[in-house]
Amino acid sequence: MFSHQIAANAYLIYNEKFLLLKRKNPPLIWSPPGGHLFKNEDPVSGLQREVFEETGLQIEVIQPITTWFGIFNSQNLLSIDYLSYANDTEIILSKEHSQYSWFSLNQLYNNRLTLFSHNTGFKFTDFLYAWIVNLCIQGKFEQLKKIYEDKKFKKYLLNQKQFPPE
Numbered sequence: 001m002f003s004h005q006i007a008a009n010a011y012l013i014y015n016e017k018f019l020l021l022k023r024k025n026p027p028l029i030w031s032p033p034g035g036h037l038f039k040n041e042d043p044v045s046g047l048q049r050e051v052f053e054e055t056g057l058q059i060e061v062i063q064p065i066t067t068w069f070g071i072f073n074s075q076n077l078l079s080i081d082y083l084s085y086a087n088d089t090e091i092i093l094s095k096e097h098s099q100y101s102w103f104s105l106n107q108l109y110n111n112r113l114t115l116f117s118h119n120t121g122f123k124f125t126d127f128l129y130a131w132i133v134n135l136c137i138q139g140k141f142e143q144l145k146k147i148y149e150d151k152k153f154k155k156y157l158l159n160q161k162q163f164p165p166e
Contacts, residue, residue: 004069004076008047009034009122011065011130012057014086017102018127020115021054024098030115031122032081033057043080051084055100056092060085062137065130068122083130083137105131109152128153 009032012019020030033054037046044061051059062083069078091100105128108115112124128147135144147153 004078005072006037006043007035007072007077007079008037008043008050009079009081010047010051010059010061010084011081011127012051012059012084012086013130013134014089014102017104018108018130019055019086019091019100019102021093021097022099022101024096029122030101034079034081044082047082047084054094054096056090057086057088060087063133065133066126081126081130083133105147125157128157 010019011032019033021033022028022030033051034047035050035054037043041049047061048059051057062085064080065083066081067079068081069076071077089102093100103111103115108124108127116122116124132144132147135141135147148157
């Protein structure tokens with residue numbers, strides 16, 4: 001008997017935007033693509049499989065960004081969330097989802113109360129952290145500086161106990 005299920009999700013970036021999918025089944029939320037892993041499945045391979053099943057996209061998985069542990073569908077769930085890159089935006093949406101959209105960091109921030117209001121573990125700060133890691137990897141230090149100087153992000157970061165993750 002296993003103590004919990006394992007899932008992987010992709011903070012998936014293409015052209016400076018994150019992909020979110022609208023779930024058809026409860027919870028009816030916008031979430032990054034991803035899902036449960038099969039027994040003995042490697043998290044990176046499982047994430048690539050899940051993203052392809054949900055979107056038709058091939059992705060490059062970069063690195064873990066955050067983890068979440070909680071109750072989902074009455075079971076313990078550990079989710080590993082990865083910074084990932086897409087090489088296309090042409091989505092073939094699975095039957096599990098009703099819509100998709102690509103969101104810039106500013107769009108995520110402006111819609112954070114709607115997009116992240118459900119207690120699912122997905123938070124704006126996780127996307128912000130993924131964006132900051134992305135900027136570091138890309139060597140875009142001027143953009144990184146602007147994030148830290150932007151009053152709305154700076155204030156938000158300073159008020160979030162979970163940022164930066166330890």
